Amino acid sequence: MKIHVGNLSEIPVGGQKTVRVGRQSVLIINDGGTLYALRNMCTHGSVALEGGPVCDGKITCLAHGATLELATGKATAPAFKAVRLYRVWLEGDEVWLEE
């Protein structure tokens, strides 16, 4: 299902926005002009990823330092399981997500 989750002006380059998709919290990240969307939950523990620093295409979990790749979801220790990704795209200034 296609869901409108906001406008690009709300997520400038380097920005993050958290949205609800059903019962899930989804984190949208604008990394250098490319949008990514991932489940807002570290796979190491039940800790939200929002606010974690983004560098080299990865977000770092503030709890114990695991990194999760924005493009693939792949995790590094101490997390091992990939995080769920969502398809996200622009239609004009509107940001859309596929559940």
Ligand code: FES
């Ligand atoms: S909860 Fe994210 S690294 Fe431990």
